[in-house]
Amino acid sequence: MIGFEYSRASNxxxxxxxxxxxxxxxFVAGGTNLVDLMxxxxxxxxxxxxxxxxxxxxVEETAGGGLRIGALVxxxxxSYHPIVERRYPMLSSAILAGASQQLRNMASTGGNLVQRTxxxxxxxxxTPCNKRExxxxxxxxxxxxxxxxxxxxxxxxxxxxxxxxxxxxxxxEAKIHVTGPRGDREIALADFHRLPGGxxxxxxxxxxxxxxxxxELPARGFASNYTYLKxxxxxxxxxxxxxxxxxxxxxxxxxxxxxxxxxGVAHKPWRNAEAEAALRGKAANEAAFAQAxxxxxxxxxxxxxxxxxxxxxxxxxxxxxxxxxxxxxxSQSTKKIA
Amino acid sequence: MVPIALSLPSDSVAQSGAQTVTKTxxxxxxxxxxxxxxxxxxxxxxxxxxxxxxxxxxxDLTGSKKGCDQGQCGACTVLINGRRVVSCLTLAVMQDGAxxxxxxxxxxxxxxxxxxxAFIDHDAFxxxxxxxxxxxxxxGLIAEGKARTPDQIRELMSGNICRCGAYPNIVAAIQxxxxxx
Numbered sequence: 001m002i003g004f005e006y007s008r009a010s011n012x013x014x015x016x017x018x019x020x021x022x023x024x025x026x027f028v029a030g031g032t033n034l035v036d037l038m039x040x041x042x043x044x045x046x047x048x049x050x051x052x053x054x055x056x057x058x059v060e061e062t063a064g065g066g067l068r069i070g071a072l073v074x075x076x077x078x079s080y081h082p083i084v085e086r087r088y089p090m091l092s093s094a095i096l097a098g099a100s101q102q103l104r105n106m107a108s109t110g111g112n113l114v115q116r117t118x119x120x121x122x123x124x125x126x127t128p129c130n131k132r133e134x135x136x137x138x139x140x141x142x143x144x145x146x147x148x149x150x151x152x153x154x155x156x157x158x159x160x161x162x163x164x165x166x167x168x169x170x171x172x173e174a175k176i177h178v179t180g181p182r183g184d185r186e187i188a189l190a191d192f193h194r195l196p197g198g199x200x201x202x203x204x205x206x207x208x209x210x211x212x213x214x215x216e217l218p219a220r221g222f223a224s225n226y227t228y229l230k231x232x233x234x235x236x237x238x239x240x241x242x243x244x245x246x247x248x249x250x251x252x253x254x255x256x257x258x259x260x261x262x263x264g265v266a267h268k269p270w271r272n273a274e275a276e277a278a279l280r281g282k283a284a285n286e287a288a289f290a291q292a293x294x295x296x297x298x299x300x301x302x303x304x305x306x307x308x309x310x311x312x313x314x315x316x317x318x319x320x321x322x323x324x325x326x327x328x329x330x331s332q333s334t335k336k337i338a
Numbered sequence: 339m340v341p342i343a344l345s346l347p348s349d350s351v352a353q354s355g356a357q358t359v360t361k362t363x364x365x366x367x368x369x370x371x372x373x374x375x376x377x378x379x380x381x382x383x384x385x386x387x388x389x390x391x392x393x394x395x396x397x398d399l400t401g402s403k404k405g406c407d408q409g410q411c412g413a414c415t416v417l418i419n420g421r422r423v424v425s426c427l428t429l430a431v432m433q434d435g436a437x438x439x440x441x442x443x444x445x446x447x448x449x450x451x452x453x454x455x456a457f458i459d460h461d462a463f464x465x466x467x468x469x470x471x472x473x474x475x476x477x478g479l480i481a482e483g484k485a486r487t488p489d490q491i492r493e494l495m496s497g498n499i500c501r502c503g504a505y506p507n508i509v510a511a512i513q514x515x516x517x518x519x
Contacts, residue, residue, distance in 0.1 A: 035427045036409055048385065099497070100496055101422065101478070103424065332493065333492075333494075335493075
């Protein structure tokens with residue numbers, strides 16, 4: 001990796017001040033993605049501002065009945081937090097479906113949100129990539145694209161966002177609290193990640209000089225009827241081909257509310273309001289779930305190596321909604337698909 | 339972590355990278371004190387140094403292995419403040435004040451750690467390259483207390499790859515050590 005200056009931020013204001021004074025700097029917390037990318041010369045920060053000593057490591061219940069998760073809460077601590085396990089088990093399950101326990105022990109909540117795509121061409125500096133070097137072209141469109149996107153793609157980029165945690169946060173409608181030189185603001189999870197369009201180098205609407213301080217969950221946790229179903233090339237420690245987080249509220253056998261988001265298929269966690277609306281008031285059965293899946297995938301487009309994902313996504317949506325409706329969530333340890 | 343299924347042609351990158359050391363004017367060495375296997379060590383570090391490289395190259399603690407150097411294989415697993423992490427993706431300068439245990443620090447008073455003995459008892463390795471990482475990872479797993487069944491052990495040990503395929507014996511060794519702790 002290239003040389004860089006290293007400094008520790010002593011408090012949140014100091015972190016923001018240091019960043020404002022150092023264009024080209026990056027915040028570092030767990031480092032699991034940033035250090036990896038620095039080793040292969042994809043990320044080349046001139047300075048790393050270590051934020052791991054900031055007091056952003058608490059999980060607290062909010063006055064509105066929700067949960068405020070500090071940006072530095074480790075993925076492993078969040079997945080096993082008693083309140084998360086009890087009230088937001090979909091989030092716990094999604095986190096445990098990602099990476100390995102060593103990486104979850106390092107990775108922070110804020111860092112998980114801003115991790116970069118694992119598109120192989122993004123990592124390989126010998127190949128063109130519009131995300132890494134805007135204007136050079138996309139190698140994945142006609143290259144190895146098994147792991148790439150089928151929804152929301154652009155001519156410039158077909159990369160996917162790799163997070164599992166964020167797929168659950170999309171269903172839970174989390175809010176991201178950030179701070180920067182122009183003060184504090186909140187960004188809805190749905191508005192946090194961007195589609196690639198003509199600017200795939202921009203993955204989020206977080207400004208370069210802003211720091212994530214917390215993730216806030218509303219009270220609604222879908223703790224009774226939920227699942228996180230992740231389909232991948234091996235049973236553990238692999239990125240999703242397709243994943244689905246689903247939460248349902250039922251009146252008897254009728255769907256009062258249903259939400260679901262897909263991972264592994266787009267540049268951001270993918271939700272479709274029309275598909276969710278089509279489920280409301282319906283009987284919770286496979287016909288309804290298949291209809292919702294068809295709405296989501298109407299505009300799906302494959303690129304050869306990943307075209308199988310369209311049918312895989314349809315089946316995964318149906319299976320996940322069935323798991324949620326039956327209250328038989330996917331186990332992340334036995335892997336047997338209920 | 340890079341996807342293994344689309345493993346990159348990273349040799350050329352790594353080799354050219356190792357020879358192209360670019361320093362900026364602002365880059366300075368950083369003094370830190372890290373407790374390693376119970377002993378405080380005062381070190382002056384290039385900010386780029388990973389914990390794995392400091393352990394192996396500066397402190398001659400070569401038990402932690404460099405397998406992939408990308409967080410994929412787990413051979414470099416150590417315990418930081420009792421929690422298992424991959425040392426290859428850990429910048430050593432960020433560990434000022436931390437307490438680190440490597441495989442060299444597990445035995446006490448010349449007596450093997452129960453996991454080390456269990457790996458021998460169950461023949462839980464062939465070439466042995468992944469073994470220090472497997473043992474440190476298993477020590478972290480036992481401390482976490484989340485794994486009870488073989489399925490749970492396998493899932494929570496999935497960050498440690500064994501190319502020889504000694505997995506059944508590794509699970510058996512961990513079960514034995516869990517029974518003793």
